[in-house]
Amino acid sequence: MRPVVDRDSAEWWKRVAGHEFVVQRCDSCGTLRFPARVYCHRCRTDRWHWEPVSPTGHVESWIVSHQPFLAGTSEPYVVVMVRLADAPGCVMYGNWCAEDPPVAGQPVEAVFSTVDEDLSLINWRPRE
C-alpha cells in the first residue's frame, strides 16, 4: 500500500524521496503551509515556493491504530500528529518510532524511512 499522490502533493513526495524536509511558503504573504495546495488559504494567491524547515516539532496528539496498514501485520502502531517548530501553523502525521508512548508537547525530530527509490516516509522519534 502506498500513499495517494495527487497533483498538489506530487512534488512534495518527490522531495521527501530525496530526504528533503520542506513546506510551501506563500510568495505574497509569507505564510508557511502544509499540506501542499495551489492557492494560499490566507491571501488566495497562487505564487509560492518550497522552503526547507527544521525537521523538528512537538507532539500535538496521537492515536494507537489496531487496523493493519499492511496485510499480514497485526501489531498495533502509533501515529503522531506533530506541530512543526519552524512552522507552527503546520502539522504533519507519521508513525511513532520509539518504545515508550508519546507524550503531549514532547519534542520530536523527523526520521526519513526509505521504502524504495521513489518513496520515503516521514516518521517521528523523540528529540534528545
Ligand SMILES: [Zn+2]
Ligand atoms: Zn499568502
